[in-house]
Amino acid sequence: MLRRAGSMVMGLVLATLGGCAAMSADECRTADWREQGIRDALAGYERTRLQDVRKACAEAGVMPDETQYWQGWQRGIAQFCTPANGLSWGRQGGRYANSCPPELEQGFLPRYQLGYRAWQAEQDVNRLRNEQTSKERDLSKAKDDGERRRLRRDLSDLDWRLRSARDTLDRAEWAVRQSM
Secondary structure, eight states, X not given: OHHHHHHHHHHHHHHHTTOSSSOOHHXXXXXXXXXXHHHHHHTTOOTTHHHHHHHHHHTTXXXXXXXXXXXXXXXXXXXXXXXXXXHHHHHTTOOOOSOSOHHHHHHHHHHHHHHHHHHHHHHHXXXXXXXXXXHHHHHHHOOSHHHHHHHHHHHHHHHHHHHHHHHHHHHHHHHHHHHO
């Protein structure tokens, strides 16, 4: 059930993150303000998000129903700020904007940090793999012995750094598994 709830939360979050502006004029005119509050909270936005929504909607001549918005935001933030979602959010590389109230953050934040460390370690491994592939390609095209020697040294160094990065990733993933 927890996994299903986490999937639902992430699905809503991903659907919400499509655009940069708080809301379009059409969205402002047709908004269900309670649902908008839920969506914004599930996307991890801070309470100050309503200011952005007000500004975007003022340009469309629309005033948000703040009571409905806050009711939705409170419901959504309670779903967002769970330990399970913290881990999932961090593992997917989501940025945390300090949106959780203190009483919920104490469960969310440690799990988010575990997940985010694992995500960062995975990014490091991927970056080093890409760098290694690029150097190998350069080595296959190298024209002189000096350049080939330099590229082999670079590859040797990359190999060591990649082993170290994989170890870091293994430790981070182990910590994630231990937290479940």
